[in-house]
Amino acid sequence: MLRLALTPRWLVAAVVLLALIVAAFFLGRWQWDRTQAILAAERAAIAEPVDVLQVLADPVTDPLPNEAIGRPVTVTGSYAAGRQVLVANRALDDAPGAWVVTGLRTGAGVLVPVLRGWVPGPDDPATAVPDVVVTVSGVLQPDELFYAGAAPVDAQIVAISQEALAGVWGEDVAPGFVVLQSQTPEAPPAPTPVPPTIDVADVPFPLQNFFYAFQWWIFAAFGVFLYVRWLRIEAAKETSTSLSE
């Protein structure tokens, strides 16, 4: 078989095969790099904060789109007087306290719940609602699902949800809430910002390019298989003809 492989005809075949393997290898690598590049671009695109109104559904009171969960967002508007509620029993570094959720009214009139942060108690001066136009940077979170149906206790809600907030405030609010990370201008005294529960938005995986990468490598392996198989068939033929002579 080796002698046959070294004949000019089979050497040419081997060179062609090698060229195909090299080509398939690099085509696979190209698709692999594309997979990574697409992922990186998608991740970079969602790491860039966008105005919250761009990621909410239409109409804004519809449930939060999946791709909006964990998105860094900005909200510009003014905190609405009387649209603030405390979330009971929320500790910060083991210190008992509550969360402060305040509705931020955007220029378009949408009331967006903003989790401004943590306070040690309901009488803390930081619970005062600032009376300035602000831009809040934060991360969009979905409604909290635990104790979703729980009734407010002492005017404090148990879990943050569109339904609970709409019930307390008596008007429609956007779904989910923005966890404040920074605010311009600052308006001290302010609650202590808390970290978001979900801080990485999901991006679709470029499965198509990922598969294409593997398929190119499968084709390369297939080429080797064909070459060996044909070489063996021809070698077997030669042996049988030389035997019959």
Add this chain to the structure above:
Amino acid sequence: MKGVNGAFLRYRIMAWVTGVVLAALTVWLIVGYGFLDYSNVESKPALYGLLWMLHGWLYVVYLIVGVDLAFRLRYPVLKTLLILLAGTVPFASFFAEAWVHRDLKRRDLLASS
């Protein structure tokens, strides 16, 4: 020539399935990029990408059943390669299937059923 009929049936199914999917995708591609602004990723439906993925794997299966058939029929290298490549060219797999079918009839290798 053992198992030629089974191998041909498998090849036939794959030639048609791969061919139909590829033909549909070709039409879809032309319509999509020509009239529906698919160069903008946002307007590309998920099913379109899924079908291309499906075609990729269907072609891998097509290769396997195609090479199995070609070896059983002792096809020469060039003919085998043409049959295998037909799975990547729109509509070509239908002609490849017809070509093999005619050849089998001529060689009287088809089961009488």
